[in-house]
Amino acid sequence: MSTKVIALANQKGGVGKTTTAVSLSACLAKRKQNVLLIDLDPQANATSGVGIDKEEGASIYSALLGEADVRTLIKPTETKRLHLIPSELDLAGCEVAIARMDNYLHCLKNALQPIVDQNEYDYILFDCPPSIGILFMNALYAADSIIIPMQAEYLALEGLSVILSLIDQVRDAGNPKLRIEGIVMTMCDLRTNLAQQVVDEVQNHFGDVIYETLIPRSVRLSEAPSYGQPIIQYAPISKGSMAYMKLAKEFLKRQQSAPSA
Ligand SMILES: Nc1ncnc2c1ncn2[C@@H]1O[C@H](COP(=O)(O)OP(=O)(O)O)[C@@H](O)[C@H]1O
Ligand SMILES: [Mg+2]
Numbered sequence: 001m002s003t004k005v006i007a008l009a010n011q012k013g014g015v016g017k018t019t020t021a022v023s024l025s026a027c028l029a030k031r032k033q034n035v036l037l038i039d040l041d042p043q044a045n046a047t048s049g050v051g052i053d054k055e056e057g058a059s060i061y062s063a064l065l066g067e068a069d070v071r072t073l074i075k076p077t078e079t080k081r082l083h084l085i086p087s088e089l090d091l092a093g094c095e096v097a098i099a100r101m102d103n104y105l106h107c108l109k110n111a112l113q114p115i116v117d118q119n120e121y122d123y124i125l126f127d128c129p130p131s132i133g134i135l136f137m138n139a140l141y142a143a144d145s146i147i148i149p150m151q152a153e154y155l156a157l158e159g160l161s162v163i164l165s166l167i168d169q170v171r172d173a174g175n176p177k178l179r180i181e182g183i184v185m186t187m188c189d190l191r192t193n194l195a196q197q198v199v200d201e202v203q204n205h206f207g208d209v210i211y212e213t214l215i216p217r218s219v220r221l222s223e224a225p226s227y228g229q230p231i232i233q234y235a236p237i238s239k240g241s242m243a244y245m246k247l248a249k250e251f252l253k254r255q256q257s258a259p260s261a
Contacts, residue, residue, distance in 0.1 A: 037124075058088060145181035157201060
């Protein structure tokens with residue numbers, strides 16, 4: 001199989017993108033997949049989440065501008081088979097620089113080509129920034145598919161329609177093969193009626209695109225980043241860890257069956 005490139009994206013902040021990117025990457029690595037996580041958010045939460053210190057000039061910025069080979073930016077992490085291209089604050093400024101380039105929506109895709117050609121990774125996962133800027137659009141142009149983390153809360157569906165129409169636009173404008181890999185419901189507190197109603201509503205609306213695995217709200221998941229450890233290392237038998245392991249299993253099972261929407 002060739003390297004599959006997946007964007008974890010939702011234009012809303014605080015919905016569990018980074019938590020899902022870090023946790024799912026680590027769980028896939030645990031299941032013997034070679035994973036490259038690319039932190040595209042200037043806030044660099046995925047970088048610190050896997051225990052890598054921010055370092056000036058270490059982000060993908062230089063590769064986006066065509067000034068560095070992206071392969072020189074890859075760092076191993078404490079988790080076996082999980083590698084990272086970190087982020088740091090300079091990524092915030094890169095939008096302006098990229099905007100001046102020809103083909104400015106394809107910078108990330110072009111930069112990643114040497115890695116994809118090498119076929120060394122099973123999956124490349126992007127942790128996307130929460131705003132619809134040039135970096136975010138580059139992620140959608142470079143991706144084969146998108147996983148949408150979504151918080152089980154009031155008006156969740158409205159936010160979803162924004163990202164869905166964006167996907168349609170990107171399909172029309174230059175990445176026709178972009179698929180929805182799946183929607184993950186995060187921070188579910190199923191003891192509340194509201195969360196259950198949202199889950200039901202989203203399931204009715206989107207059916208099989210929603211992962212069956214629901215990610216519960218868990219204090220351990222919110223603590224893990226400050227220890228620089230993915231949840232499966234920080235609290236392997238917690239309910240958050242078990243949920244993400246289950247998600248990884250479901251994700252891999254889907255790879256073998258029918259393609260997603
Ligand atoms: N399932 C969960 N249970 C409890 N806290 C969570 C959970 N998922 C995420 N969080 C916390 O919620 C906040 C936002 O999550 P994060 O993954 O950073 O979202 P995003 O990347 O979409 O902004 C973080 O403080 C994170 O630790
Ligand atoms: Mg984030």
